[in-house]
Amino acid sequence: MDAVSNCGDVTRGDSVTPARLHLRTSSVPARNRAALVALIGCCAVGLTACSDGGTGGNAKSSTTPSAPNSPNSPSPSPSTSEDAEKAAALQAYSRMWDEQAKAYAKGDSKETDLSQYAVALALSGTEDDLKDLRSKGIVTTGAPTHETTVASLELGKKVPHAKLTDCLDSTHxxxxxRKSGKPVVMPKNRLVRYVTQIEAEKWGKQWKIVDVVPQQRAC
Incomplete structure (x- = not known):
């Protein structure tokens, strides 16, 4: 069976997920490639590593000094609470991936806590992946590793919001x-470490990951 061609460029509307970006770089026999094209919704393209665009670090808010000779106690610095919220948002992203790895390993999110940490597009994208993977008889082993930072934090909004940047490493x-245990073969020039942009919101007391957008850019 011939592979599908001329699929066009990938857009945000394609709901690209880490799993789909990972499989988009796969190199498989022609009889299997069409199935993977159907899985990811576009052409199987070998991606070469790009130069690192960089992900800026996060400067912590400094403590505001009290005015000299002020009769009043200094106002509490926002840095402590901001740092705690940053840590909580990062923890939610980490826990989401813990649960995603479990789901991808068995091809189903049932009996995982994925929905506690992933909502909206982050959750629906994973569920779409799992459905497609099940239909192709594909599961995963291991899990990606992460180097995640908080790019921005907006606690004053009605729904507190954070943007995270992850250098996701899919080496392992x-x-x-599933049936044969044979790996889906990947080309040597595929992106192994790539930038991922994450949107998170605080719902009540819990940070939730609402969107995860892999970038075709090495880190």
Whole structure:
């Protein structure tokens, strides 16, 4: 069976997820490639590593000094609470991936806590992946690793919001065929470490990951 061609460029509307970006770089026999094209919704393209665009670090808010000879106690610095919220948002992203790894490993999110940490597009994208992977008989082993920072934090909004940047390393995240255990072969020039942009919101007391957008850019 011939592979599908001329699929066009990937847009945000394609709901690209880490799993789909990972599989988009796969190199498989022609009889299997069409199935993977159907899985990811576009062409199987080998991505070469790009130069690192960089992900800026996060400067912590400094403590505001009290005015000299002020009769009043200094106002509490926002840095402590901001740092705590940053840590909580990062923890939510980490826990989401813990649960995603479990789901991808068995091809189903049932009996995982994924929905406690992922909502909206982050959750629906994963569920779409799992449905497609099940239909192709593919599961995963291992899990990606992360170097995640908080790019911005807006606590004053009605729904507190954070943007995270992750350098996701898929070196030890393997896609295999469930029945045979054989790996889905990947080309040597695929992106192994790539930038991922994350949107998070605080719902009540819990930070939730609402969107995860992999970038075709190495880190």
């Amino acid at each position: 995240w393997k896609f295999v065929y």
